[in-house]
Amino acid sequence: MTIAFSRVMVELTDEDPPECRQCGDSVASASKQRVVSTVEDGTAIHHYFCSDDCLEAWES
Numbered sequence: 001m002t003i004a005f006s007r008v009m010v011e012l013t014d015e016d017p018p019e020c021r022q023c024g025d026s027v028a029s030a031s032k033q034r035v036v037s038t039v040e041d042g043t044a045i046h047h048y049f050c051s052d053d054c055l056e057a058w059e060s
């Protein structure tokens with residue numbers, strides 16, 4: 001869990017509290033965080049998810 005969290009920390013920004021875009025849970029306490037980066041109006045947006053299930057639900 002420590003290793004997974006450190007990997008996600010690389011993507012975190014200070015002003016963005018990491019909450020799952022799908023269910024709203026804090027991804028910091030999730031065991032399988034996922035981060036998806038998209039570009040909206042020329043700005044990179046990071047979307048955080050607490051699990052693969054939430055990521056897949058959001059994508060569909």
Ligand SMILES: [Zn+2]
Nearest residue numbers: 020023050054
């Ligand atoms: Zn979630």
